[in-house]
Amino acid sequence: MSVDSNGTTGDPTRAIRDQLTGPGGPFEVVREEIGGHELKVFKDRFPNLRVVAQFAAAHDDKEFIVQGDRRITFAEFLAASNSVSNGLAAAGVVHGDRVAVLAQNSPEWCMTFWGTVDLGAVLVGLNGWWNTDEIIYGLEDSGAKVLVVDDKRYQRIADALDDIETLEHVYLIDSDPGHGAASSKVRSFAELVAAPTDAFPEVPIDEGDHAVIFYTSGTTGRPKGAISTHRNMVANLQNTVLLLTAGSMAQAAIAQAAGEDPDGAALAPAGGQPVALFSAPLFHVAGCHSTLVVGMMGGIRLVMLEGKFDPVTALELIDKEHVTLWTAVPTMVWRVCEAPERHDYDTSTVTSVSFGGSPSADEMQRRIRETFPNLKATTNAYGLTESSSAATTLSGADALRKADSVGLPMPTVDVAIAGPDGSHLGPNQTGEVLLRGPIIMPGYWNKPEATASTVIDGWLHTGDVGHLDDEGYLYITDRAKDMLIRGGENVYCVEIENRLVEHPGIADAAVVGVPHASLGEEVKAVVEIAPGADVTDDDIRRWVAETLAPFKVPTHIDRWDGKLPRNASGKLLKNVLRGEGHVSFAETM
Numbered sequence: 026m027s028v029d030s031n032g033t034t035g036d037p038t039r040a041i042r043d044q045l046t047g048p049g050g051p052f053e054v055v056r057e058e059i060g061g062h063e064l065k066v067f068k069d070r071f072p073n074l075r076v077v078a079q080f081a082a083a084h085d086d087k088e089f090i091v092q093g094d095r096r097i098t099f100a101e102f103l104a105a106s107n108s109v110s111n112g113l114a115a116a117g118v119v120h121g122d123r124v125a126v127l128a129q130n131s132p133e134w135c136m137t138f139w140g141t142v143d144l145g146a147v148l149v150g151l152n153g154w155w156n157t158d159e160i161i162y163g164l165e166d167s168g169a170k171v172l173v174v175d176d177k178r179y180q181r182i183a184d185a186l187d188d189i190e191t192l193e194h195v196y197l198i199d200s201d202p203g204h205g206a207a208s209s210k211v212r213s214f215a216e217l218v219a220a221p222t223d224a225f226p227e228v229p230i231d232e233g234d235h236a237v238i239f240y241t242s243g244t245t246g247r248p249k250g251a252i253s254t255h256r257n258m259v260a261n262l263q264n265t266v267l268l269l270t271a272g273s274m275a276q277a278a279i280a281q282a283a284g285e286d287p288d289g290a291a292l293a294p295a296g297g298q299p300v301a302l303f304s305a306p307l308f309h310v311a312g313c314h315s316t317l318v319v320g321m322m323g324g325i326r327l328v329m330l331e332g333k334f335d336p337v338t339a340l341e342l343i344d345k346e347h348v349t350l351w352t353a354v355p356t357m358v359w360r361v362c363e364a365p366e367r368h369d370y371d372t373s374t375v376t377s378v379s380f381g382g383s384p385s386a387d388e389m390q391r392r393i394r395e396t397f398p399n400l401k402a403t404t405n406a407y408g409l410t411e412s413s414s415a416a417t418t419l420s421g422a423d424a425l426r427k428a429d430s431v432g433l434p435m436p437t438v439d440v441a442i443a444g445p446d447g448s449h450l451g452p453n454q455t456g457e458v459l460l461r462g463p464i465i466m467p468g469y470w471n472k473p474e475a476t477a478s479t480v481i482d483g484w485l486h487t488g489d490v491g492h493l494d495d496e497g498y499l500y501i502t503d504r505a506k507d508m509l510i511r512g513g514e515n516v517y518c519v520e521i522e523n524r525l526v527e528h529p530g531i532a533d534a535a536v537v538g539v540p541h542a543s544l545g546e547e548v549k550a551v552v553e554i555a556p557g558a559d560v561t562d563d564d565i566r567r568w569v570a571e572t573l574a575p576f577k578v579p580t581h582i583d584r585w586d587g588k589l590p591r592n593a594s595g596k597l598l599k600n601v602l603r604g605e606g607h608v609s610f611a612e613t614m
Contacts, residue, residue: 038275062483073230073255092329104221109140112217120145125169150308176200232256250470257413260463264435301350303329310414336364344370352379354513359543362392381406407431430498438462459484509538530558550579
């Protein structure tokens with residue numbers, strides 16, 4: 026069985042959504058053949074992201090990005106982004122070239138994104154938590170011609186820049202290269218924004234052109250670059266705008282039926298501008314696709330945190346900037362809702378909190394509503410880098426009624442549950458979750474085999490295990506891929522295991538997840554020490570940290586007595602390592 030976005034529920038949002046997407050509606054959904062597959066798409070849609078930016082020019086003097094003392098209007102931001110486009114073109118960047126960004130969230134990251142995609146080039150968002158080896162891999166794998174980088178992360182790769190043959194120019198965001206740069210490739214980002222202009226590039230862009238490459242950890246070691254096209258990102262944008270519109274209309278209808286002021290249910294102050302707390306990393310689809318791009322289209326003021334996430338800083342900004350919307354990973358939401366200082370700040374302006382990465386358990390819902398007294402809606406989103414952000418969402422009354430679900434498919438998304446033989450299963454039958462729609466990536470960068478095994482007949486095989494209930498709501502019950510999620514970051518166990526067994530003092534190793542109240546899971550390594558070896562836990566952590574990002578370094582280390590349990594094919598029996606089950610002699614042969 027496959028399920029689309031239609032179904033039955035008592036939540037008024039569903040009826041409003043169906044009306045908006047129905048024949049003649051402002052968000053009419055039709056079926057269209059794309060890439061040999063019939064997909065649900067919006068009848069009227071933006072042809073590419075540059076048209077979205079041109080549309081957003083109408084927001085003009087409204088503030089777009091606020092960070093620290095910097096307050097940048099839409100007009101100022103777009104003029105700077107157009108300058109970046111022209112600067113990149115002058116540096117030799119043409120349609121299809123890759124421009125990498127390695128930096129913490131900043132206005133410059135955002136300007137580079139729009140300056141790149143408006144030129145028809147491809148933005149490569151490198152994980153800001155990666156270490157030197159991982160960064161070099163990402164630059165070489167993507168074939169990036171240009172790198173925009175902040176000083177902190179520049180220091181990780183300064184000595185390696187000349188060895189990356191495809192990399193021609195490096196632009197430093199927050200420091201002057203001066204005379205101390207390790208490479209002649211290094212220049213100042215100020216050069217890219219030196220000539221602001223209202224004129225957009227005129228390079229033709231097709232909706233199927235590549236827009237971004239974001240890396241997702243791989244099950245066989247190295248991360249894979251998931252491609253999002255202009256079509257993918259525009260579909261995610263219009264899905265999100267539709268849901269925001271339907272949600273706001275539903276809240277107003279509920280308020281009016283209860284004899285309350287309908288304006289009090291809006292996602293923005295009456296007659297005012299929506300204000301969003303921008304806390305998701307830009308190298309994640311939640312930060313780029315669902316916050317930056319949606320904010321551009323929606324005229325939203327994005328209040329951007331500086332540096333590492335801190336719950337008190339988040340509360341201060343919510344109070345100071347009168348934040349109305351917040352999209353974050355569950356870990357961030359938990360940390361704010363658990364902060365002892367949360368009642369010291371005015372959080373009454375927040376009307377909507379959205380998050381993804383885990384089911385919205387009852388306790389989390391309760392804590393959110395306790396922290397934000399005027400909350401009108403929560404939204405839990407399920408999606409992957411490969412699905413260009415959200416594929417399903419849970420919101421409105423359903424957030425309480427079906428709190429363990431991850432919701433219904435987005436308006437242009439189909440969901441199916443596949444059995445072991447690939448056939449689609451019926452309601453309440455468990456299997457692998459499949460996704461289909463215009464949000465699904467065309468593939469992994471330069472990895473045709475991985476693409477062919479992941480996207481089959483137009484369906485994305487997620488590696489997640491779940492079921493659809495009788496009303497079409499999706500429940501995620503397990504992960505088929507050997508993966509854990511720490512603080513919203515996918516951590517593929519094999520990547521860490523491969524590094525562990527390279528240590529001369531470790532004979533074998535396995536990695537599993539350990540539940541954690543705010544992070545979701547922490548990394549636990551179970552190691553078999555080689556005979557005669559003297560290896561401390563700190564030695565093991567330092568060894569992993571030399572080649573992998575800090576969030577992949579094991580928090581917990583257990584030493585296994587004897588050989589690690591494996592089945593006849595050599596596969597680690599992780600249920601045993603987790604203490605979740607008995608293993609028979611036959612399984613370990």
